[in-house]
Amino acid sequence: MLSLPPVEVSNLQLLWFCLIAVLWIGYFVLEGFDYGVGILLPVIGKTEAERRAMVTTLGPVWDGNEVWLLTAGGATFAAFPQWYATLFSGFYLPLLLILVALILRGVAFEYRSKHSSAKWRRNWDIAIVVGSFLPALLWGVAFANIVRGVTFAMTPIAGVPGQPSIPGESPIYGGTFFDLLNPYALVGGVTTLLLFVTHGAIFLSLKTNGTIRERAHALVPKVGVAAAVFAVVFLLWSQLAYSGGKMWTWVPVLLAAVCWLVGLGMDRLKRDGWAFVFSAVTLGLAVIALFGMLFPFVMPNIDRAMPGLAIPGASSTPYTLTVMTWVALIMTPIVLCYQSWTYWVFRKRLSADMIPDPEVGSLDHVGVGS
């Protein structure tokens, strides 16, 4: 099941490797700003009305954004079950932390407005900050470890009862939790954290007016430059140490750097829409670069001379991949259409003074043109 290069990858398998990358791009671009806004909640939102305006920019969309992660998980299970099984059981504790964070912030978004007590809202604000900070950091750590590679151990496979059994082995993650906290991975974690915070601040500049927008604009260059420094270190480190000598991955790496700087420049010019487009494209290019370096492996061996988990050894049968391809080809455009429509419906900029009275603007009281 583990293999050494050269690895033969079929077109279907390549397609699904790319589709998984697309799902992660969707997730990082969309929920990336969710995390950023969540982390910035107490930094930019100085008053309750400002914080409510910030949460309301996410209100209609955060759940749909998170489904990109669920789809990435489900698609990995369906298309690359060995990858799903090895990765999810191997990175057990970081994933547990991510799950706890996602539970807390999901409930927090929905519950914070359902009771007007200040203490209730303060507590949920803490949940939003922590619940956004942890995944923003940990997805970077996780991705860096995937690109860096892991050690493997082998375990025997149980046969099917009543059928002649031929012994076989499955690869499992052979390291420990603390192996995941290596310097390279931590740089990766800080990189995604800072990228998402900047992306969130740019999103707020685009989606708000008044004090929130001013503070977001003031914040973008500071966090954005720090993010640029970490991202450059991280991507260069990845390219030089872990890309297996691929030249083409320099293209997305360099393009990402350019787009990020253009995005920051657009933000200075208050061209908020373009700033958001460029920061989104940067995140996309970073994911493309990382998946490109990973290819043809899905979890390389940390010692590149040893066999790692490659696309063919991880993948489903051609039949399953074909079925899934049809589903993805039909459904993805439809999903993109209605999700874009949601963003169109809620396109207006929000500001603190548009926020209705807490007792009016909740579901059990209907505001009458207040």
Added chain:
Amino acid sequence: MGNLDLARWQFGITTVYHFLFVPITIGLSFLVAGMQTAWVRTNNPKWLQATKFFGKLFLINFAMGVVTGIVQEFQFGMNWSDYSRFVGDIFGAPLAVEALLTFFLESTFLGLWIFGWDRLPKKLHLATIWAAAIGTALSAYMILAANAFMQHPVGYVYNPETKRAELVDFFGVLFQNTAVIAWVHTVSSAFLVAGTLVCGISAWLLMKGKAREMATSTVTMGAIVAIVAGVFVGISGDADAKIMVVQQPMKMAAAEALYETAGPAPFSLFTIGTLDGSQPLVSVDVPGALSFLACGDFTCDVQGINNLQAQYEQTYGPGWYTPNIPITYWGFRLMIGLGMIAVLFGMWALWATRRERVPSSKWFLRAAILMPFLPLLGMSAGWIFTEMGRQPWIVFGLMETADGVSPGVGVAEVIISLVVFALLYGALAVVEFGLLLRTIKQGPPENLPADPYERSDDQDQPLTFAY
């Protein structure tokens, strides 16, 4: 306790917990959509009141369903990695389809529904709740099709080279009778739960003198939904029993604590004696009824536990193929009993509120408060029965649960996650329940105009609703 037992406890706790929110989500999304449809058609403010009130309860519940659902999708890989490797080629597909087809639908359109009251035209806004509701029902179908493969694997071949089950017939997996019947049974049960919930809460509001006009309508709506759903639950349950006898005879035998093959076989109402019903002191049976349940005539043979155990040892080699009898036997009874009580309550509520009467009986009030819990617990009991009754298999006849657990995940890790989930879920249960009670006690919004919304696409208009 080893790695395996801990992982099973964690799966059991997190799944049963998750499934407290799922039936309410499925049933209530349709009922709220129905209420809003009534409002759009009649312009009667009582239906807007009902939509807002039950819609808020629905959303409080939905949030918990969403976040606990994420755990489910990750848990297969985290704690059951060998299972995931073995069935991923088959089981992963409906999961991925579920995310792509239904999770996006539910989440996106609910976002539009929550925030779109004054942004979208009235009928388009109504369509968003229907889209979300249909999403919940389709989502249930996908995960039940995946589960049906574990109960009755079809559409696959075992590949000895890759040592896994591989998909050969996607539509066979998706539309096998086990999946179709399980879906009808589960969704109709969800309607029973939601109907009872709406009926019970409305009866309480009525007796407390709150939102009388609305509650008079919703108490009837809830009761009728519960009764009609109960009929479907019964029919689909009967169909489920008939295929269970063929596909998983051991589960049926365990459900009845039927040790020896019998024809005609009696249906045991309850026994007193040992918990597993092996040495009853008192036992109340309906003669021939199990035979009728199993194959539609009162005299046919129903296989007993001991015969099946011997038969399975022949087929699968030495081993213990009998599930935990006390849990299956009593789980089966609780499922049926609690569901029936809920239907009876629906009838009582219809009678007590006939011709717009306001019931005054103290017993009816107590029943109204207790009642929403019963069918929900009945569904938990039913799932515990179904999953425990399949043991020792994780995929019937193909893989034992013990072989599916993650070999690389240590006892310490599972203890940490089990404790973390138990504490977090416990705390959230308290918060969620408190919020639900608070919302119910506050009662529906009063004195609503027929249509309070000025719908416009004006981008500077103040919000009528914000988080």
